[in-house]
Amino acid sequence: MGARIAGPVVRFQGGRLSGERADAARNRLAVLRATEELLAQSGPELFSLDQVAARAGVGKGTVFRRFGNRSGLFQALLAERAARLAEAVASPGTELGPGAPPRRRLLGFLDELSDLAGRNVALFTAHERVCAQDRYADPTYVRWHRHLTGLLIELLPPGTDPEFAAHALLALFDGDLVRHVVEAGGVDRLRRSVRGYAETLLRA
Amino acid sequence: MGARIAGPVVRFQGGRLSGERADAARNRLAVLRATEELLAQSGPELFSLDQVAARAGVGKGTVFRRFGNRSGLFQALLAERAARLAEAVASPGTELGPGAPPRRRLLGFLDELSDLAGRNVALFTAHERVCAQDRYADPTYVRWHRHLTGLLIELLPPGTDPEFAAHALLALFDGDLVRHVVEAGGVDRLRRSVRGYAETLLRA
Numbered sequence: 026m027g028a029r030i031a032g033p034v035v036r037f038q039g040g041r042l043s044g045e046r047a048d049a050a051r052n053r054l055a056v057l058r059a060t061e062e063l064l065a066q067s068g069p070e071l072f073s074l075d076q077v078a079a080r081a082g083v084g085k086g087t088v089f090r091r092f093g094n095r096s097g098l099f100q101a102l103l104a105e106r107a108a109r110l111a112e113a114v115a116s117p118g119t120e121l122g123p124g125a126p127p128r129r130r131l132l133g134f135l136d137e138l139s140d141l142a143g144r145n146v147a148l149f150t151a152h153e154r155v156c157a158q159d160r161y162a163d164p165t166y167v168r169w170h171r172h173l174t175g176l177l178i179e180l181l182p183p184g185t186d187p188e189f190a191a192h193a194l195l196a197l198f199d200g201d202l203v204r205h206v207v208e209a210g211g212v213d214r215l216r217r218s219v220r221g222y223a224e225t226l227l228r229a
Numbered sequence: 230m231g232a233r234i235a236g237p238v239v240r241f242q243g244g245r246l247s248g249e250r251a252d253a254a255r256n257r258l259a260v261l262r263a264t265e266e267l268l269a270q271s272g273p274e275l276f277s278l279d280q281v282a283a284r285a286g287v288g289k290g291t292v293f294r295r296f297g298n299r300s301g302l303f304q305a306l307l308a309e310r311a312a313r314l315a316e317a318v319a320s321p322g323t324e325l326g327p328g329a330p331p332r333r334r335l336l337g338f339l340d341e342l343s344d345l346a347g348r349n350v351a352l353f354t355a356h357e358r359v360c361a362q363d364r365y366a367d368p369t370y371v372r373w374h375r376h377l378t379g380l381l382i383e384l385l386p387p388g389t390d391p392e393f394a395a396h397a398l399l400a401l402f403d404g405d406l407v408r409h410v411v412e413a414g415g416v417d418r419l420r421r422s423v424r425g426y427a428e429t430l431l432r433a
Contacts, residue, residue, distance in 0.1 A: 070274075161405075161409050182432070184429075186421075189410070189422040189423075189426055190426055192406055192410075193400070196406060197397055199400055205365050217390075218390050221393070222389060222393055222394055222397055224388075225389040228432075
């Protein structure tokens with residue numbers, strides 16, 4: 026359900042999705058900003074689509090048709106936040122993109138994900154809490170998981186299940202764990218801990 | 230709050246905690262069974278202490294005084310389920326206990342935890358969902374984390390943060406991830422995946 030905007034290929038162009046009309050893009054961004062503000066004020070279960078619509082200044086029908094439910098809102102907000110990372114991963118010639126050595130791509134991706142998670146703890150927590158089991162079908166999660174699996178096939182010794190290892194690395198970004206680490210030592214501490222752990226997993 | 234029974238040292242003796250009166254033990258077990266049954270029927274947020282008390286045939290005050298809230302109930306139920314594992318880990322001369330090689334102790338512990346999580350998915354999910362950030366102060370989690378950290382200090386190369394690595398290994402037992410893996414391949418698949426992953430992490 027929901028998150029029709031967050032299909033496997035999301036292209037943000039000047040804040041608009043490809044093919045999206047300017048007024049639709051404005052509404053989408055207003056709804057996502059309203060979601061974010063409500064998330065900062067209260068827990069993920071404690072606000073309604075009505076409140077999101079009122080705050081964004083759009084009709085409830087607009088929110089409902091476009092996002093479906095809170096789960097769809099959190100998926101779309103996560104996809105928006107992850108857009109820059111998705112672009113970097115897909116761009117040849119960059120440190121994270123196709124053609125770079127797999128080890129560097131993987132460690133660089135985890136660095137970026139540490140920053141993203143550390144700066145969006147409430148969103149990561151809400152996404153897990155509300156999407157729960159559906160998380161494994163969420164387009165952003167699926168994209169991250171596929172990317173990591175592809176790199177881990179090249180990097181891990183035979184006999185290790187790369188799909189499970191990819192889930193295991195993404196589990197480092199559990200919202201509660203991220204909050205626990207960031208509260209103790211900031212986003213830097215999270216980035217260092219994740220990198221050290223991944224380097225141990227990848228050592229030749 | 231809650232979970233007064235689940236202090237760092239829990240000793241189960243014939244179903245009774247040390248120093249616990251027989252009637253108190255009966256009530257505790259009835260409350261835990263009722264919690265479990267309600268958990269199997271509905272989600273962790275969808276039942277009240279009143280319902281637990283009614284089903285267990287005890288007063289609401291008994292549940293409230295002893296467990297505090299749902300979080301306390303889930304902590305106590307997890308502690309009960311984990312009691313056998315806690316005993317094995319503390320018993321010298323067993324495969325998991327003091328004196329056995331650290332690598333074997335760690336892999337054996339993860340095997341047992343895979344079984345425990347795979348057979349108690351609803352409880353693991355409820356515990357995370359309801360205890361959330363408090364999970365890191367939960368006596369059972371703290372005990373598991375301390376045990377793994379102690380073993381990882383001996384097993385991981387210098388420069389890896391053993392405390393973070395212990396959180397990372399426990400994150401493999403995220404309720405949603407466990408459900409995802411078990412639905413695809415059963416508890417056996419979970420055990421094999423966790424073991425393969427841990428062996429990769431620990432390889433010399």
